[in-house]
Amino acid sequence: MERRNFLKISAAAGAAATITGCQSSADDIESRPDDNTPAPSAEQVNWSACLVNCGSNCPIQVFSKDGVITRIETDNKTTDQYGVNHHARACPRGRALRQRTYATDRLRSPMKRVGKRGEGKFVRISWEQAYSEIAAKLQDIQQTHGAESIYMHYGTGAYYGFSSNVATWGRLLNLNGGFLDHHWDYSWAGVYAACMATYGYQWDSIGGSSLSEIENSDLFVGFGFNPNEIRMSGSGEGYDFVKALEANKKDIKVWMVEPRYTDSMRGNEDHWLPIRPGTDAALVEAVIHQMISSGWVDANAKAFLDKYAVGYDRASLEATKTQVAADSDPYIASHAQHVDPDQNYHDYIMGVGAYASQGARTPAWAAAICGIPEARIVALANAIMSAKAPYISAGAGVNRHANGDQATRAIYTLAIMTGKIGQPGVNSGAMPTSFSFAISGMPTGTNPVDITIPVYTWSDAVVRGEEFTGTSDGVRFKASGAYERVDNNPAKLSTNLKAIINCAGNALVNQHSDSNGTAEILADDTQCELIVVSDCWMTPSAKFADYLLPDSTWLESDDYANDSYASGQMAYATFMSSALTPLGESQSMYDICAGIAKAMGKGDLYTEGRTGKEWCEKLYQETKAMHPDLTMPDSYEEAQKEGVFRKYMPSSVIAYQSFINDPVSNPMPTISGKFEIFSLSLARKAATWTLRPGDRITPLPQYVITWEGYEDQAAIDAGYPLQLCGYHTKGRTHSSYHNVPWLREAVEDAVWVNPIDATARNINDGDLVQIYSERGTIELPAKITPRVTPGVISLGQGAWYAPHKDGQVGPSGHVIDAGGCINTLTKYHPSPISKGNPQHTNRVQLVKA
DSSP states (O other): OOHHHHHHHHHHHHHHHHHHHHHHHHHHHHTOSOTTOOOOOOOEEEEEEOOSTTSOOOEEEEEEETTEEEEEEEOOOSOOOTTTTOOOOOOHHHHTHHHHHTOTTBOOSOEEEOSSTTSOOEEEOOHHHHHHHHHHHHHHHHHHHOGGGEEEOOOOSOOOSSSOHHHHHHHHHHHTTOOBEEESOTTTHHHHHHHHHHTSOGGGGGOBOOGGGGGGOSEEEEESOOHHHHSOSTTSHHHHHHHHHHHOOSOOEEEEEOSBOOTTTTTSOSEEEOOOTTOHHHHHHHHHHHHHHTTHHHHHTHHHHHHHEESSSHHHHHHHHHHHHTOSSHHHHGGGGGOOTTSOHHHHHHTOGGGTTTOOOOHHHHHHHHOOOHHHHHHHHHHHHHOSSEEEEEOGGGGSSTTHHHHHHHHHHHHHHTTOTTSTTOOOBSOBOOOOOOOOOOOOOOOOOOEEEEGGGHHHHHHHGGGOBHHHHOOEEGGGTTSSOSOOTTOBOOSOOOEEEEESOOTTTTSSSOHHHHHHHHHOTTTSOEEEEEESBOOTTGGGOSEEEEBOOGGGOOEEEEOOSOOTTEEEEEEEOOOOOOSTTOBOHHHHHHHHHHHTTOHHHHHTTOOHHHHHHHHHHHHHHTOTTSOOOSSHHHHHHHOEEEEEOSSOOOTTHHHHHOTTTSOOSSSSSSEESSOHHHHHHHHHOOOOTTOOOOSSOOOOOOTTSTTOHHHHHTTOOEEEEEEEOTTOBTTBTTTOHHHHHHSOOOEEEOHHHHHHTTOOTTOEEEEEETTEEEEEEEEEOTTBOTTEEEEEETOOOOBOTTOOBOTTSSBOBTTOOGGGTOOOOOOTTTOOOOTTOOEEEEEEO
């Protein structure tokens, strides 16, 4: 079903339901003999927001009667002038919030596990019992195993400003003596590592030039760049991208590199390069070979590279080695010993010197790997060389591969090789800068645990956390922050994980790799002794809880939220109110944690004598003080009535313009102080870290053959000829909204199969198929389409893990996952550098069911 038809049907159904409800109420009243029966209540309107992890937090108008939602509207209260006050309109997900709030799997009461973990067998308990038992267990585990054994897991299903999982549970756990936190996230771990290695600062990964700079560009090259599906908000990056293309007067040409023809193309692109997953670095290397071999780099970019970058040629590395060795900081100086001038980028690309045996990275070489014809690779290189202002951007999907850290670095290097970073219309290769509405949050207190683990490695830490070190598993000191200027090698985790707090998240099983294997780890309650889940719905992860605590939904909450992290160039905040009656006994995470804190004897320390709404008032005043340029009401309650406050990005951002204008006064936070094509921090990691078999770290952003990648002949020989690559479906945000039937109908969960691969397997459109790997089997319909590269099948991630209840076994020898969760098939194998998520690298087979 097309989205416009879905919206028409949704609106009609909502209106019909509202009218029918009103008529029934009126008929009931008219039939009663009691003249004192009260008249039906009027429909009430409150502002709330959709708070899932799509990057936008769209404002929502909630219409209700007698504490029950009647209909949902989105932002429509301004004159809708783009760049001034345009609507932050919600996508179909936000418009389906009535259905989601009243979903049949909504959690209504606190519960305690009575069966085996994962069976989903619980008994209802009182809140007081939940508070006291959880408090006692957390205190006991902290005293017995230490604060490092209590882990608060990644959860992004509810981006509250006040009652978020990070603030509420973080505050509680710190009062209990601290907890183990994580660094990175499931989406961008490789992006962060790539940016820190190349540009020095983690958050520059989303600090590229504003999308509005596309107006000043004559070429756009996007690798895995898909904002019109991932960022669908009416005030998101997808809208900004389209508006920037509309405003462009420079005859811009758009090249998209992607295994799947996405909705961000659909006529916006001039060229689609249907690349094989995980081979982006090979394509980039061939483009750069063309730039060097043609003489273009020497004539147009060499002076830029000499001044602003490290690693292009031998002379650059010789000078850097001398400079770094003389640094007054011993840690910085220690990197010099790992700099080998023979390992320079020019020689690597051209296949000379130390790289003579591997040969040159020519377009012909790359074509055989990435599936892009040689002539088209040359055409892309010519387009980049001819462009006056090329805007190059790597979407986050590139990093979610077995060597995605380096593939992302390769794209950053392509931007550097143009010699144009810092100019109008030019980007650094990073994701674009979004403007954000600053808000104040509840303080969490002090956590004495001074280390963090990569978020993706948590399941391994349950089994062998006491073995985790900085050199084997990426443990980091908190003091290192978002930079690579602190020695993390000595960092160490002293214990296995004994307690997991999982709130507003589904990464216990569903969003984590190898769902079957992860379920086995969690099912053993002799390893992890306590799992607490707080959520609104019975997700696959919730079934693995020991204690299940029902959170109230956004629409039932007094809270606030800003625009999140990728809402584009307009910042906004929504001050949320509710006239709804929370279902059952559900409570806010603040009230839940306050109850546990009280049972610990720390209730006053936790609340500081404030209710949730009183905290909102305090934090509103702090937020208001951050925005002297806006006229905001005197009180939180008044702000709730007004609802939405917005402001537009004051000026366009051009990535690294200050560094280019004055590199001495504004050095990069890398080890060398410059852009690093040869990464000094990675050279040190390559020399000092212990890696898993088959993994490799290189100081240069090299294409590397990986496990289950295109060139993994062993996986092919084992019977897995197809590459499987996930994507973000429009019908969910990660796994959020999967339990809404409207959205399952509007955006079908089906595996995309190229007609060539379908014909070879006698599969027709709509056939039920099975996909299997060494780790599991899933079953779902096939969608036959030329919009996916031959040899590649593509599946939207986030469907809910649901092993067949009758125990039916698939070709892999595992119980078939009838839910179609892609992570039933993915491999747990952290990426070499970031120890991050490689879930787009998979070898599978496809058969008709």
